[in-house]
Each structure stands twice: as structure tokens, then as C-alpha cells.
Amino acid sequence: MSIKPSILDQKVVADTAIFRVESQKLKFSNGVERTYERLVPKGKHAGAVMIVAINDDNEVMLIREYSAGTESYELSLPKGLVEHGETIFDAANRELKEEIGFGAENIEFLTEMTVSPGYMSYRLQVVIATGLYPERLEGDEPEPIEVVPTDMNLAIEYANGNEITEARAVAALYMTRELFRNRGDSDQEESFF
Amino acid sequence: MSIKPSILDQKVVADTAIFRVESQKLKFSNGVERTYERLVPKGKHAGAVMIVAINDDNEVMLIREYSAGTESYELSLPKGLVEHGETIFDAANRELKEEIGFGAENIEFLTEMTVSPGYMSYRLQVVIATGLYPERLEGDEPEPIEVVPTDMNLAIEYANGNEITEARAVAALYMTRELFRNRGDSDQEESFF
Numbered sequence: 001m002s003i004k005p006s007i008l009d010q011k012v013v014a015d016t017a018i019f020r021v022e023s024q025k026l027k028f029s030n031g032v033e034r035t036y037e038r039l040v041p042k043g044k045h046a047g048a049v050m051i052v053a054i055n056d057d058n059e060v061m062l063i064r065e066y067s068a069g070t071e072s073y074e075l076s077l078p079k080g081l082v083e084h085g086e087t088i089f090d091a092a093n094r095e096l097k098e099e100i101g102f103g104a105e106n107i108e109f110l111t112e113m114t115v116s117p118g119y120m121s122y123r124l125q126v127v128i129a130t131g132l133y134p135e136r137l138e139g140d141e142p143e144p145i146e147v148v149p150t151d152m153n154l155a156i157e158y159a160n161g162n163e164i165t166e167a168r169a170v171a172a173l174y175m176t177r178e179l180f181r182n183r184g185d186s187d188q189e190e191s192f193f
Numbered sequence: 194m195s196i197k198p199s200i201l202d203q204k205v206v207a208d209t210a211i212f213r214v215e216s217q218k219l220k221f222s223n224g225v226e227r228t229y230e231r232l233v234p235k236g237k238h239a240g241a242v243m244i245v246a247i248n249d250d251n252e253v254m255l256i257r258e259y260s261a262g263t264e265s266y267e268l269s270l271p272k273g274l275v276e277h278g279e280t281i282f283d284a285a286n287r288e289l290k291e292e293i294g295f296g297a298e299n300i301e302f303l304t305e306m307t308v309s310p311g312y313m314s315y316r317l318q319v320v321i322a323t324g325l326y327p328e329r330l331e332g333d334e335p336e337p338i339e340v341v342p343t344d345m346n347l348a349i350e351y352a353n354g355n356e357i358t359e360a361r362a363v364a365a366l367y368m369t370r371e372l373f374r375n376r377g378d379s380d381q382e383e384s385f386f
Contacts, residue, residue, distance in 0.1 A: 002266050002339070005259060014207035014214065018230045018312075021209050024261060032335040036261035037211045066198060067310035068217060068229035073195050074310045114358040115308055117260035117267045119211075124360075142225040146195070160368060165307040167317075168360040174367035175353060 003029040018042060039120045048122070049088045050079035050168055052176045053096055053104060053129040059149035060173065061100050061132075062164070065141065075148065075158065076169040079124070088125045096129060098139030100147045105131025111175060113168055126172045128179075152177055196222040211235060232313045241315070242281045243272035243361055245369045246289055246297060246322040252342035253366065254293050254325075255357070258334065268341065268351065269362045272317070281318045289322060291332030293340045298324025303368060306361055319365045321372070345370055 005026040014021040020042045025035045053061040060077075067074040080095040082088055089107045097103050110126040139145075150158070156177060157163075159170040198219040207214040213235045218228045246254040253270075260267045273288040275281055282300045290296050303319040332338075343351070349370060350356075352363040 002257070002259070002336070004264070004266070005335075013209050014212065016206050016214050016230055017216070017228075019207065019212070019214050019232070021207065021212050023210070026261065026335075028259070028336045030336050034335045035210075037209055038262045039212070064195070066195070066221070067307075068219065069231045069313040070307055070310040070316070071197070071314070072310070073197070074307070076310070111353065112355070112358060113360040113363065114260075114263055114267070115360055117263040117265070117269070117359055120262040121264070123263070123358075142198075142219075142227045143195070143221045143223050156371070159364070160304065160371065162305070165305060165316075166310055167306040167308055167364045170306065170364035171352070171360045171367065174364065174371075178349075178353065178367075 005029065005034075008033065013037065015042075037119070039122065041121065044084045045081040046084060046086070047082045047088070047125060048079060049082055049092045049095065049125045049127060050077050050172055051092045051096055051107075051127055051129050052077060052110065052172050053100065053102065053132060054152075054176075055102075055132050055149055057149070058152065060152055060155050060176070061096075061102070062148040062150050062155060062158075063099055064146040064148060066143070074166060075164050076166045077172060079168075082125075088127060092127045092129060094137060096132075097135050097137035099141075099145050101134060101136040102132040103135040104129035105133065110172065110179070113171065115168065124168060126168070126175075128176055152180075198222065198227075201226065206230065208235075230312070232315065234314065237277050238274040239277060239279070240275045240281070240318060241272060242275055242285045242288065242318045242320060243270050243365055244285045244289055244300075244320055244322050245270060245303065245365050246293065246295065246325060247345075247369075248295075248325050248342055250342070251345065253345050253348050253369070254289075254295070255341040255343050255348060255351075256292055257339040257341060259336070267359060268357050269359045270365060272361075275318075281320060285320045285322060287330060289325075290328050290330035292334075292338050294327060294329040295325040296328040297322035298326065303365065303372070306364060308361065317361060319361070319368075321369055345373075
């Protein structure tokens with residue numbers, strides 16, 4: 001494996017309401033020096049979690065909400081920050097209650113992803129939630145989120161087309177289908193294959 | 194479909210060497226007002242492209258390089274910015290020559306992805322490159338990039354494990370395998386199934 005560059009200098013070069021930009025001057029093992037900028041976490045939250053929630057009809061619970069970055073309504077998976085003191089499973093259950101109006105009896109870890117490892121320290125945990133039961137918690141959304149229960153194969157079609165564009169959601173949907181296929185879960189088999 | 198919020202105000206709140214943060218005050222159709230921050234493009238480049246390059250042995254060309262965001266060496270797919278005047282296909286071919294030392298006879302569009310639609314306007318084009326031939330262009334990398342030709346099913350295993358974490362690459366690998374499976378390409382069938 002390669003030898004990591006050493007950090008010659010680092011400083012915060014911008015700090016806004018939600019973004020903190022750090023500049024790092026690095027020296028690579030071959031002697032080359034470079035300065036990079038990267039986004040680092042602000043605040044006290046303990047990461048983020050995305051949830052593939054599957055209802056008793058073997059549909060995945062997609063949501064459609066306004067995305068300020070792309071200035072468009074986007075179809076994706078529920079997600080949110082892990083608050084201080086919460087496990088990722090607590091956070092996933094809370095976010096589900098806030099965003100889709102359901103809690104989950106079973107939540108299992110699927111994977112950890114990075115979003116832009118060259119430029120962001122950010123890592124996202126992805127979980128699968130099953131055994132959904134109705135329960136709503138008040139969220140902080142500016143308008144109601146549209147919940148779209150969707151057959152998994154149709155969700156994959158959405159991911160291959162233009163309906164779902166968020167890379168994390170595309171990856172999580174494919175990985176969930178793969179997991180259930182490999183597991184050969186008889187309940188889910190019919191819908192997922 | 195939902196009615197988009199109207200923009201009451203927007204301004205740049207930070208502008209560093211590579212990041213520009215914009216603040217937008219929005220009024221949703223139900224009257225609720227919120228202020229969001231988002232990353233918007235800097236400079237004159239025309240987007241970005243990620244490349245799933247497949248060699249004549251039906252291996253996908255993974256690369257391992259230092260990622261300043263996560264402070265780690267990450268295994269992922271080649272990618273880069275589209276320069277002014279380039280098509281995404283020009284850019285993909287140039288990046289391949291710089292990053293893996295191969296050009297491609299055939300480059301086809303796979304998908305467009307967003308990375309974090311809530312917080313970034315950024316969109317990424319993903320292409321599949323085949324018909325690789327040796328040709329190297331000088332890139333701007335601080336140290337040589339390790340090129341790791343990898344069987345597609347093994348690459349998917351890497352994506353399901355900890356070896357490949359970048360969501361865009363995970364999604365692109367799954368989508369490419371799905372495309373070749375659906376196409377039933379007899380040349381690639383043996384390796385990809």
C-alpha cells in the first residue's frame with residue numbers, strides 16, 4: 001500500500017451556516033507538495049444515515065422532496081443526521097417516523113459509503129428497515145414529503161433512468177436487491193427477482 | 194407534481210479556491226420560508242465525467258489514489274472535469290489517457306447522477322469505455338495512480354464490502370453490470386454473470 005502524505009499545514013478557510021472548508025498542505029512520499037481544500041463536519045452530529053425501508057408488500061419507501069442544491073423535486077431514499085447520543089438505528093427509526101410516518105421493528109446495517117472522498121470527509125451509513133408500523137413524529141420539513149412505495153424492480157428502473165439520480169440511493173437500491181437475491185429470502189423473492 | 198418554491202433572495206456567502214457557497218432564501222408554495230445553503234460551480238468547466246473502462250479481458254479498470262477528503266487511499270473509478278470546448282466523450286478519453294494510460298475506441302453514455310442534490314447543484318455524467326489501446330497523456334497527479342484491472346463480479350464484491358466506498362462508483366458498477374446482463378453481450382457474458 002502507498003504511504004500517506006504528511007500534513008504540512010491545515011487551516012479553516014471558510015465557515016458558513018452549514019459548510020466548513022479546510023485547506024490542507026500535503027507532502028506526498030515522493031516529495032511533491034500540494035494544497036487541497038476539503039469540506040469537514042460542522043456541529044455535534046455523529047454522521048448521517050440513509051434508510052432502505054421495505055413495507056409488507058415488498059415495496060421500497062421512496063420519498064420526493066425539494067432539493068435546494070439542484071433546485072428540483074427529487075425522488076430518493078429517506079435520510080438524515082445522527083444526533084448526539086443516538087445510534088444509527090435510533091436515528092434511522094426517528095427519520096422514518098418523521099419522513100414517511102412509519103417506525104421499523106427491524107433495522108440492519110447494509111454498508112458505509114463516501115460521497116466525494118476527494119473533497120469531503122463525510123461518510124454515510126446505510127441501513128435496511130423492515131417490519132414497518134404506522135407512527136408519525138413531527139419533522140422539520142418546510143412542506144409535506146411525498147411518500148412513494150415502489151416495487152424494487154421498478155425502483156431499479158427509476159435508478160437506471162432519470163427518475164432517481166442520487167448516487168447514494170442508486171447504490172443502496174442495487175445493494176439491497178443483491179442482498180435479498182443472495183439471501184434467497186422466500187418472502188421477498190417474488191417481488192425482488 | 195409539486196410547485197417549486199420561489200427564490201426570495203440569493204447571495205454568495207463564501208468563495209474559496211475551489212468551493213463557492215450560495216445562500217438561498219426560499220418561499221414554498223404553502224407560504225413557509227426557509228434559508229438553505231448550497232455549493233454551486235466555480236470556474237469555467239462544463240461538468241464532470243466518471244468512466245467505467247472495460248479492457249479486452251472484460252476487467253473494469255479501477256484506480257487507487259489518495260483522497261484528501263477522507264484522508265485515505267481509495268479504490269474507485271477514473272473521473273475528472275470536462276474542460277471548456279470538450280464533449281463528455283473527449284473528456285473521458287483524455288482522463289483515461291492521463292489516469293490509466295489507455296485511450297478508448299468506444300465511449301457510450303450510461304447515466305447522469307447527482308451526488309448530494311439537497312446541498313450541491315453538481316451533476317456527473319457516467320460513460321462506459323471499451324476498445325482500450327495504450328496511450329498516455331501527462332496528468333496533474335502528485336504521484337502515480339495505481340491501476341487495478343478487476344473482474345466485474347469482484348468489483349461488485351469490493352463495492353459490497355469496504356474496498357470501494359464511493360457511492361457514484363458503486364452505482365456505476367452495478368448499472369454497468371445490469372446493462373451488460375440485459376444486453377446479453379456474448380463476449381462479456383462469461384465474465385459478467
